[in-house]
Amino acid sequence: MQTLVLVAHPHLADSTTQQFFKASLPADGVTYRVLDQRDYDVSQEQAALRQADRIILQFPLYWYAAPASLKHWEDTVLTRTFVYGDHRYPLADKELGIVVTTGMPAQAFRRGGTENVTLDALMAPLAALAHRAKMSWLPIFAVHQFNYLDEPQKLRLVVAYQRYLTQSAPDTLANRQAWFAARLPEKVAQLKPADQTTGRLIATTVTQQVDTLAELMATLAMIKEQDDD
Amino acid sequence: MQTLVLVAHPHLADSTTQQFFKASLPADGVTYRVLDQRDYDVSQEQAALRQADRIILQFPLYWYAAPASLKHWEDTVLTRTFVYGDHRYPLADKELGIVVTTGMPAQAFRRGGTENVTLDALMAPLAALAHRAKMSWLPIFAVHQFNYLDEPQKLRLVVAYQRYLTQSAPDTLANRQAWFAARLPEKVAQLKPADQTTGRLIATTVTQQVDTLAELMATLAMIKEQDDD
Numbered sequence: 001m002q003t004l005v006l007v008a009h010p011h012l013a014d015s016t017t018q019q020f021f022k023a024s025l026p027a028d029g030v031t032y033r034v035l036d037q038r039d040y041d042v043s044q045e046q047a048a049l050r051q052a053d054r055i056i057l058q059f060p061l062y063w064y065a066a067p068a069s070l071k072h073w074e075d076t077v078l079t080r081t082f083v084y085g086d087h088r089y090p091l092a093d094k095e096l097g098i099v100v101t102t103g104m105p106a107q108a109f110r111r112g113g114t115e116n117v118t119l120d121a122l123m124a125p126l127a128a129l130a131h132r133a134k135m136s137w138l139p140i141f142a143v144h145q146f147n148y149l150d151e152p153q154k155l156r157l158v159v160a161y162q163r164y165l166t167q168s169a170p171d172t173l174a175n176r177q178a179w180f181a182a183r184l185p186e187k188v189a190q191l192k193p194a195d196q197t198t199g200r201l202i203a204t205t206v207t208q209q210v211d212t213l214a215e216l217m218a219t220l221a222m223i224k225e226q227d228d229d
Numbered sequence: 230m231q232t233l234v235l236v237a238h239p240h241l242a243d244s245t246t247q248q249f250f251k252a253s254l255p256a257d258g259v260t261y262r263v264l265d266q267r268d269y270d271v272s273q274e275q276a277a278l279r280q281a282d283r284i285i286l287q288f289p290l291y292w293y294a295a296p297a298s299l300k301h302w303e304d305t306v307l308t309r310t311f312v313y314g315d316h317r318y319p320l321a322d323k324e325l326g327i328v329v330t331t332g333m334p335a336q337a338f339r340r341g342g343t344e345n346v347t348l349d350a351l352m353a354p355l356a357a358l359a360h361r362a363k364m365s366w367l368p369i370f371a372v373h374q375f376n377y378l379d380e381p382q383k384l385r386l387v388v389a390y391q392r393y394l395t396q397s398a399p400d401t402l403a404n405r406q407a408w409f410a411a412r413l414p415e416k417v418a419q420l421k422p423a424d425q426t427t428g429r430l431i432a433t434t435v436t437q438q439v440d441t442l443a444e445l446m447a448t449l450a451m452i453k454e455q456d457d458d
Contacts, residue, residue: 010304064354064361065294068301074292075239116360121353125293128346132293 003030003165004052005099008059008070012036017101017146021058024158026166035073045077050090054138056165057126058099064115064122066100074129083133092134095169098123099161101143109142138169173217177210232259232394233281234328237288237299241265246330246375250287253387255395264302274306279319283367285394286355287328293344293351295329303358312362321363324398327352328390330372338371367398402446406439 005025009018012034025032031048049055059066083091100119108114109122119142120127130137141164149157163171167179184206188199234254238247241263254261260277278284288295312320329348337343338351348371349356359366370393378386392400396408413435417428 063300063303063307064357065300068297068304071292071294071300072297075297078292115357117353117357121350122357124346124350124353128293128344128351131345 001029001053001166001168002051003054003056004048005030005032005056005058005165006035006070006073007033008035008057008067008073010036010067010069015060017060017143018058020146020154020157021099021161024161026162030165035069037073040073040076042077042079045073046079046082046090049077049094052094054095054097054165055091055135056097056099059101061100061102061119061122064117065125078129083129089134094135095138096126096130096133096135097138097164098126098140099143099164100140101146103145106142106144136169138164139171173213177213180206181210230258230282230395230397231280232283232285233277234259234261234285234287234394235264235299235302236262237264237286237296237302239265239296239298244289246289246372247287249375249383249386250328250390253390255391259394264298267301269302269305271306271308274302275308275311275319278306278323281323283324283326283394284320284364285326285328288330290329290331290348290351293346294354307358312358318363323362323364324367325355325359325362325364326367326393327355327369328372328393329369330375332374335371335373365398367393368400402442406442409435410439 007018007021009015012018022032031052033048057066057070059070062068065071079085083089100123102109102119104115109117109119111117119140123140127137129135141161143157163176163179168175184203188196188203191199236247236250238244241247251261260281262277286295286299288299291297294300308314312318329352331338331348333344338346338348340346348369352369356366358364370390372386392405392408397404413432417425417432420428
């Protein structure tokens with residue numbers, strides 16, 4: 001799967017969150033691009049979109065939407081003819097994901113909360129664009145108050161972010177297991193020689209647990225089936 | 230009442246709709262400004278906002294939101310300190326209105342319609358901004374497929390637009406009557422001498438009908454009150 005990450009941030013170099021995301025990018029399968037141009041080579045931008053299977057729009061929430069630079073890119077690159085003209089839909093079935101960072105806690109974004117609106121509701125224009133382009137909408141990946149996260153939380157964020165960029169959707173147990181299984185051997189190989197044995201033991205245990213879990217799921221499914229009779 | 234109209238349109242001179250709105254502006258009480266700058270004098274922009282009682286954001290719908298120029302203005306001019314810093318809310322109780330033009334028919338903007346989303350839902354980010362600034366949100370003024378309107382429809386649009394810019398909210402019968410009553414004598418005075426008598430007759434009839442209507446409303450209220458007993 002090819003993922004295209006499009007980043008909109010007016011002060012990218014000063015953003016610890018965005019620098020963190022950049023350092024957390026998976027090694028393969030991801031193209032990272034910053035949307036900071038005034039003029040775009042429209043056909044080149046459109047070609048990049050055509051090549052991607054998953055398109056991620058990544059930005060901080062400025063006045064309840066993406067910064068102007070993302071909208072400028074949309075207004076310039078996403079011509080009507082490209083998105084839905086002549087009944088061709090070159091973006092159809094590609095996935096659209098949103099990585100949005102906010103300075104407020106998660107619970108602020110709900111009716112009755114400080115912001116009194118959900119992030120889902122705020123992303124309505126981008127969801128409408130996905131709908132118009134016949135794209136598949138991924139659940140929003142929101143990071144709230146990044147600077148308040150402690151180190152273990154940041155480590156978990158790296159993995160969650162990498163999965164959002166490259167794991168098969170939807171985020172089922174099976175897809176999650178497959179994602180980890182594909183990466184564990186490589187991670188173990190990167191460990192120091194002294195840690196190799198422990199690493200391999202962990203990898204084996206994980207694989208065994210996946211098998212055990214699969215058996216449990218099968219049993220559970222069988223029980224449920226009997227209940228439904 | 231002072232109204233500030235802020236217009237965002239990347240090709241303003243080519244837009245018949247925007248030129249129509251410009252020609253339809255009420256003679257008094259309205260300041261019209263185009264948001265086409267790359268750099269803004271922030272304190273000057275903020276002063277203009279402070280002076281207005283009603284702020285109108287006027288734009289065509291581009292990818293389900295305002296053009297990038299409006300967002301650029303927001304991101305530049307609406308500093309956090311200005312909007313809600315230090316617990317001062319300089320925009321509090323001012324009215325925020327949206328004049329949005331679309332190329333689709335009105336019925337496209339509903340769940341199950343072609344666009345599958347309401348204009349209200351699409352304006353969530355601007356509504357959230359109004360909420361954050363403690364402003365009062367006016368119902369959206371939407372103009373669909375302007376170029377398909379016939380002349381009588383366009384004439385009605387002029388009046389509806391002028392009322393949206395300057396009539397007291399909410400749009401009750403009483404506020405509508407007051408708005409027309411305040412403008413009729415002047416309109417009559419502008420008629421050709423030969424039409425003056427007819428004009429005055431119409432003005433008198435309207436005033437009489439307002440009185441009759443007021444009486445009817447009072448009677449109706451009385452009947453309702455008795456029903457509630």
